[in-house]
Amino acid sequence: MVAALALPILLLLMASATISAAETAMTAASRGRMHQLEREGDRAARRVNKLISDQENMIGAILLSNNAINIFASALTTSVLSSIFAPGSYMGPLIATAVMTVLIVVFAEILPKTLAITRPDAAARFLSIPTYWLVKAVGPLARAAQWVVRQTLRPFGINLSMETDVLAAHEEIRGAVEYHHSEGLVEERDRRMLGGVLDLSEMDVTQVMVHRKQIAMIDAALPARELVTEALEIAHTRVPLYRDDPENIVGVLHAKDLLQALARAEGRMDTIDVMAIAREPWFIPETTNLKDQLNAFLKRQTHFALVVDEYGALQGLITLEDILEEIVGEIEDEHDLAVAGVRPQPDGWVTVDGAVAIRDLNRAMDWDLPDEDAVTVAGLVIHEAQTIPKVGQTFIFHGHRFQVVRRERNQITGLRISPPIERGEAG
Known part of the structure; x- marks a missing residue:
């Protein structure tokens, strides 16, 4: 009888080991690598991405099926061993518990998960077919179990939606960058650049703008010669023009437009109508985050905006360069001071x-x-x-x-x- 028990127990343990390996491989596989392989036409990677996209259902199906297999294997072993000993004896269940604990923990849990974690991408692709059909078959039961869990937690004030994301994508990327930096695989400069990209949506323009007291601007009422002279002395290519009050910005003078006007006037500065070549100022609210502002710069194909508060008062200015410097660090040219101030x-x-x-x-x-x-x-x-x-x-x-x-x-x-x-x- 014990010999007849060996084959089904072995098959059940093999199934449990396969499911355990799939669980580890699917959760540890690199999402970036899988997406790249899918773009290259890898079908296995496509199946992995489909499974990972509904990770909660996948893990629920894996846990449900794995526990069912382990319980059935333990019950089968207990039934056979109990029939060998005298009725009412505890020896059969005790031996079955000891034997199955060792077999399940060592050969159906630790061993397959250790193998899967060493090469998670390859293991995930290899096990994608059985895992796909397992989730297809057991998925509805897993969803039912999830529904029961949610209803059980609801009276305690814990509400979980079916779309609850376990780990935000940004935090996952940031954590991966920090980990690889601590391991020496990502240089400090690269870590800051990647962190800068992730920080854009969390920062508003006031954190990187040039404050209004530091803005180099010109009075539009000045005579043309004086105005052009001042514009040429300023190191920036875009200069705000104000009238009567520095808060009243009426235009933005671009150095390229000024040079073209000088060429057309053959150097006669007094004949230039500066307001005619000035561009319309672009005002943005101070609550705008850097990610949105970067997209706005790219969409409008302009690199200069004036920041105002809720009352319309000028707070500062921001350029595309200011946002890029949050990613790549200080961008210096021949007119800049290295880390000014x-x-x-x-x-x-x-x-x-x-x-x-x-x-x-x-x-x-x-x-x-x-x-x-x-x-x-x-x-x-x-x-x-x-x-x-x-x-x-x-x-x-x-x-x-x-x-x-x-x-x-x-x-x-x-x-x-x-x-x-x-x-x-x-x-």
């Missing part, structure tokens, strides 16, 4: 202009100062101090010492910041 000192401290963006300082010095509550370094000091500090005051927060060295009226214009200090030194 950040000047490392021989003693390790850093002299910083108050208007320097926190993100720029972090990138320049490889620091990790928070930028959730303030955009500039001066704003961070004021936020933490809960007052407008006086010259000479020193504060310690976020692992650095901040010393105010310059102040104009109520604006902090210069600071000295220490390198990261040890926890003991902060006291």
Whole structure:
């Protein structure tokens, strides 16, 4: 009788091992690799992607079928062994429990899952056919089980939709990048670039814009010669023009349009009608996130926008370059200063202009100062101090010492910041 039991137990264990391997392979397979293979015409990869697209149903079907097989194998073994011993004896169930625990854990769980995790992509493609038909057959039962689970949790205030995503795509990518960076497979610069792309939808234009106090602009009422001279002295290719009040932007002068006008006028600057060649300004709300603004720049085929608040007051300007720098880092040309406003000192401290963006300082010095509550370094000091500090005051927060060295009226214009200090030194 025991010999007759061996074959069905072996077949059941093989089925359980196959299902366990499929579970591990399907969840560990690289989605990016599978999508690439599918684009290349790989049918197995297409089946894997189809299974992964409804991961909850797939895992439910796998768990349901695997547990059913293991329970049936254990019950079959218990039935046979119990018939060998005297009626009412516990030896049969005890032996069956011990034997099946070892067989299931070692040969139907650990062994197949270990093999699958070593080459998950290949294993997922190899097991895609049996897994597909398994989900097809057991899927309805798995959905029914999920419905029971949801109804059971509902009285406790836990509501789960059928479309609940276990892991957001962005966080999955970010976690993978951080992991490979810690393993030395992704360089620091590449990690920051990939992180910058993921951060675009979480940042608004106010975090990277040029503040209105730093905008180089020209009075449109100036005589043509003076206006052209000022425009040529400014390092930027696009210059806002205002009338009467710097808040009243009436146009944007592009250097290329100005040069074309100068060529047509044969160098006679007094004859140029600057407002005739100025472009219409584009105003955007300060709540616009960087991802949407990047798409808007590409759609409108323009690289310059003025940021206004809910009352229409000018807050700053943003360019396509500002957004790209959040991804690739500072883009410098012959007119730019390397990390403008950040000047490392021989003693390790850093002299910083108050208007320097926190993100720029972090990138320049490889620091990790928070930028959730303030955009500039001066704003961070004021936020933490809960007052407008006086010259000479020193504060310690976020692992650095901040010393105010310059102040104009109520604006902090210069600071000295220490390198990261040890926890003991902060006291």
